[in-house]
Amino acid sequence: xxxxxxxxxxxxxxxxGNNVAEHLAAFEREEAGMAxxxxxxxxxxxxLPVAEVKLSNEELIAITGLPVNSxxxxxxxxxAAKQALDDAAIPNLNTFRVGFVSANxxxxxxxxxxxxxxxxxxxxxxxxxxxxxxxCGSITEIVASQLGIHDIVTTISTACSSSANAIFYAxxxxxxxxxxxxxAGGADSLTKFTLNGFNTLMILDKEFCKPFDENxxxxxxxxxxxxxxxxSDKVMSALNKVPYCILSGYNNSNDAFHQTxxxxxxxxxxxxxxxxxxxxxxxxxxxxxxxxxxxxxPNNDSAEGxxxxxxxxxxxxxxxxxxxxxGHTLGASGGIEAVFSxxxxxxxxxxxxxxxxxxxxxxxxxxxxxxxxxxxxxxxLSNSFGxxxxxxxxxxxVA
Amino acid sequence: MKVYIRSAASISAQKSFKQAGFLxxxxxxxxxxxxxxxxxxxxxxxxxxxxRMSHVIKRGVAAAxxxxxxxxxxxxxxxxxxxxxxxxxxxxxxLTRIVEGNEEMLPPTAFIQSTHNTVAAQxxxxxxxxxxxxxxxxxxxxxxxxxxxxxxxxxxQEADNILVGGxxxxxxxxxxxxxxxxxxxxxxxSNLNLLQTVSxxxxxxxxxxxxxxxxxxxxxxxxxxxxxxVLFNPPNIVxxxxxxxxxxxxxxxxxxxxxxxxxxDTRNDAVYKKVTTAIFPKQPIANYKHLCGxxxxxxxxxxxxxxxxLKKGEVPEVVLERAASNLRPKRILLYxxxxxxxxxxxxxxxx
Numbered sequence: 001x002x003x004x005x006x007x008x009x010x011x012x013x014x015x016x017g018n019n020v021a022e023h024l025a026a027f028e029r030e031e032a033g034m035a036x037x038x039x040x041x042x043x044x045x046x047x048l049p050v051a052e053v054k055l056s057n058e059e060l061i062a063i064t065g066l067p068v069n070s071x072x073x074x075x076x077x078x079x080a081a082k083q084a085l086d087d088a089a090i091p092n093l094n095t096f097r098v099g100f101v102s103a104n105x106x107x108x109x110x111x112x113x114x115x116x117x118x119x120x121x122x123x124x125x126x127x128x129x130x131x132x133x134x135x136c137g138s139i140t141e142i143v144a145s146q147l148g149i150h151d152i153v154t155t156i157s158t159a160c161s162s163s164a165n166a167i168f169y170a171x172x173x174x175x176x177x178x179x180x181x182x183x184a185g186g187a188d189s190l191t192k193f194t195l196n197g198f199n200t201l202m203i204l205d206k207e208f209c210k211p212f213d214e215n216x217x218x219x220x221x222x223x224x225x226x227x228x229x230x231x232s233d234k235v236m237s238a239l240n241k242v243p244y245c246i247l248s249g250y251n252n253s254n255d256a257f258h259q260t261x262x263x264x265x266x267x268x269x270x271x272x273x274x275x276x277x278x279x280x281x282x283x284x285x286x287x288x289x290x291x292x293x294x295x296x297x298p299n300n301d302s303a304e305g306x307x308x309x310x311x312x313x314x315x316x317x318x319x320x321x322x323x324x325x326x327g328h329t330l331g332a333s334g335g336i337e338a339v340f341s342x343x344x345x346x347x348x349x350x351x352x353x354x355x356x357x358x359x360x361x362x363x364x365x366x367x368x369x370x371x372x373x374x375x376x377x378x379x380x381l382s383n384s385f386g387x388x389x390x391x392x393x394x395x396x397x398v399a
Numbered sequence: 400m401k402v403y404i405r406s407a408a409s410i411s412a413q414k415s416f417k418q419a420g421f422l423x424x425x426x427x428x429x430x431x432x433x434x435x436x437x438x439x440x441x442x443x444x445x446x447x448x449x450x451r452m453s454h455v456i457k458r459g460v461a462a463a464x465x466x467x468x469x470x471x472x473x474x475x476x477x478x479x480x481x482x483x484x485x486x487x488x489x490x491x492x493x494l495t496r497i498v499e500g501n502e503e504m505l506p507p508t509a510f511i512q513s514t515h516n517t518v519a520a521q522x523x524x525x526x527x528x529x530x531x532x533x534x535x536x537x538x539x540x541x542x543x544x545x546x547x548x549x550x551x552x553x554x555x556q557e558a559d560n561i562l563v564g565g566x567x568x569x570x571x572x573x574x575x576x577x578x579x580x581x582x583x584x585x586x587x588x589s590n591l592n593l594l595q596t597v598s599x600x601x602x603x604x605x606x607x608x609x610x611x612x613x614x615x616x617x618x619x620x621x622x623x624x625x626x627x628x629v630l631f632n633p634p635n636i637v638x639x640x641x642x643x644x645x646x647x648x649x650x651x652x653x654x655x656x657x658x659x660x661x662x663x664d665t666r667n668d669a670v671y672k673k674v675t676t677a678i679f680p681k682q683p684i685a686n687y688k689h690l691c692g693x694x695x696x697x698x699x700x701x702x703x704x705x706x707x708x709l710k711k712g713e714v715p716e717v718v719l720e721r722a723a724s725n726l727r728p729k730r731i732l733l734y735x736x737x738x739x740x741x742x743x744x745x746x747x748x749x750x
Contacts (some may be wrong), residue, residue: 042502044500044502070644105515116498119576120499124579128576131580132580135536135538136485136515136537138538140537151631153631154535154540156536157485158515159516169548172551172555176551176555178547196505197510200506200507201507201510252533253567254532254533255529255534256523259511259524267529328686349533386516388517388532390516390532394498
């Protein structure tokens with residue numbers, strides 16, 4: 001099996017920027033992406049803040065060249081995946097076995113929910129083009145076709161850990177000698193379905209979210225897409241460039257506690273972090289930064305914090321939840337935060353956890369509150385946990 | 400490394416679940432949609448939980464439990480599922496409430512259970528299984544990608560006894576929409592005449608099938624999964640199949656039975672005709688979608704069928720298109736494609 005998997009390309013779009021450079025600038029300015037709902041047609045406008053990508057569907061269609069009436073999920077996926085592939089700039093790409101492993105949770109739901117209004121009134125009504133790409137797999141297929149990828153194309157959906165699992169899976173495709181190059185990550189767009197779903201669970205903060213704060217009151221939903229380009233040793237040696245880093249560790253464990261709630265002791269997250277450290281051959285003290293799952297819900301942050309305490313006590317690395325900037329982008333979050341983790345290593349930076357004021361009483365640590373430069377960032381742990389107890393941790397390390 | 404199927408459990412439109420016989424009594428339906436024969440869920444699931452679970456969850460949990468039981472394994476080393484549409488019943492319920500209630504006064508249960516990973520999650524929850532847990536949602540090869548993940552885990556020596564399943568449920572709404580999209584025939588017919596009624600469209604179906612995979616040889620194993628290939632828009636499928644045979648040092652003559660995913664749709668079946676004419680002009684051929692209907696993970700029923708044919712050394716009459724005398728297959732090629740876009744090839748050997 002190939003010993004190392006290198007990261008050579010990045011692409012990202014979220015409420016704080018349409019590309020990598022805009023994200024870095026927003027982080028340094030400490031500028032969050034949340035605002036009143038302006039694009040999603042919902043009764044919750046003005047009541048629940050969300051982190052919308054600033055571009056309209058029309059603008060995204062113009063950028064991507066995808067057909068009019070495309071699902072916003074495929075538009076966001078296309079933008080970020082294309083950026084990642086361009087950034088990797090792999091010559092003679094078609095001489096390699098190329099994969100596209102993409103995750104999402106909503107598929108083309110943004111269109112399906114419009115179809116459904118007409119369909120419910122009369123089952124013979126509703127424009128079929130709005131349900132044609134309902135399936136999660138359709139989003140992946142559209143973008144793979146646009147990128148000209150056909151060797152290995154698949155979609156993963158494990159709720160909020162989806163795109164971390166996509167990156168994990170991509171690395172294994174390379175190590176098992178099934179692929180040489182894989183673009184992996186995920187996308188999700190805001191929909192009424194998810195906004196109302198999370199609202200019924202009463203875990204949406206009516207203010208901007210405060211991850212890992214004692215007085216946190218829930219999450220803000222966001223949207224976006226984030227992708228990495230992963231390559232094998234063989235491809236790396238053929239490239240005339242320095243990789244960003246390697247994916248050194250990964251683990252997927254299940255909390256097996258409840259369909260939506262995390263166990264109080266954070267069993268799944270504990271096992272995921274421990275497993276990823278073991279895979280990377282690292283000790284907890286080797287980790288220089290943790291990109292937290294940190295949704296801002298009382299339950300997640302308490303369980304994740306407890307698990308971190310079990311793994312890291314008494315030496316806590318700097319940590320923060322970048323969801324304080326982007327909101328919770330669900331199936332895209334693992335991919336977007338993987339991009340941030342890689343950028344932390346590349347630029348030796350640590351992102352602040354915005355709006356933090358009071359540490360959680362039962363936890364002996366607190367997140368970073370200002371943008372830090374010139375830090376020795378060699379190993380970054382990124383957590384992604386989801387409904388169904390699906391917990392995944394990734395570790396990125398200097399090459 | 401070798402990959403073995405230790406056990407298999409299938410809930411389908413036929414009497415495939417916990418049956419002593421092997422498709423001895425074939426169930427005939429008339430229409431364009433095959434239902435599922437529901438097992439007694441109380442044997443597998445706490446009755447308090449049954450009420451809240453949608454059909455796909457109940458079937459997935461029951462099929463997974465039965466699969467483990469048949470292998471005599473309490474705790475799997477990983478749980479991996481494939482589904483294209485996920486939890487349709489709960490998705491439609493929640494969508495309907497959003498529209499009818501204008502986004503107000505919504506109960507959360509349907510949303511909570513609507514995520515695509517719910518079946519794998521509920522199995523983990525029931526077993527208190529903290530191991531690797533993944534869900535693939537890639538159209539007509541969702542199940543095959545779950546299998547590929549399991550094979551890689553075995554190859555990495557990361558886990559053994561990997562539970563892999565394909566689940567799909569058909570609800571009235573999805574059936575109506577898919578009918579409008581032209582997937583199904585426009586008039587009712589007997590499923591037993593489906594493959595002789597080649598015209599536009601097929602019949603819809605649903606089901607749940609689970610398999611336990613191991614790299615350990617055992618006389619009780621059902622079959623060896625010798626090779627799996629998943630292809631997206633292959634330029635020449637005949638060439639792809641020939642290559643697979645060559646890679647495994649086989650010729651067409653080494654294949655005792657070809658099991659295909661014919662479904663009575665003209666364009667769909669033409670692809671199988673081309674392949675069998677070019678590579679397997681004389682081999683015995685079997686088909687299965689007249690028994691279970693067409694759905695994105697229907698090939699999980701195909702794998703259940705193929706594994707049982709190899710184990711039992713018999714081919715049920717109802718699946719045979721082209722027979723041979725004294726047919727006791729030792730090697731099967733299971734070939735399915737989904738809208739001629741995604742193709743899957745599995746080579747299976749008797750153990």
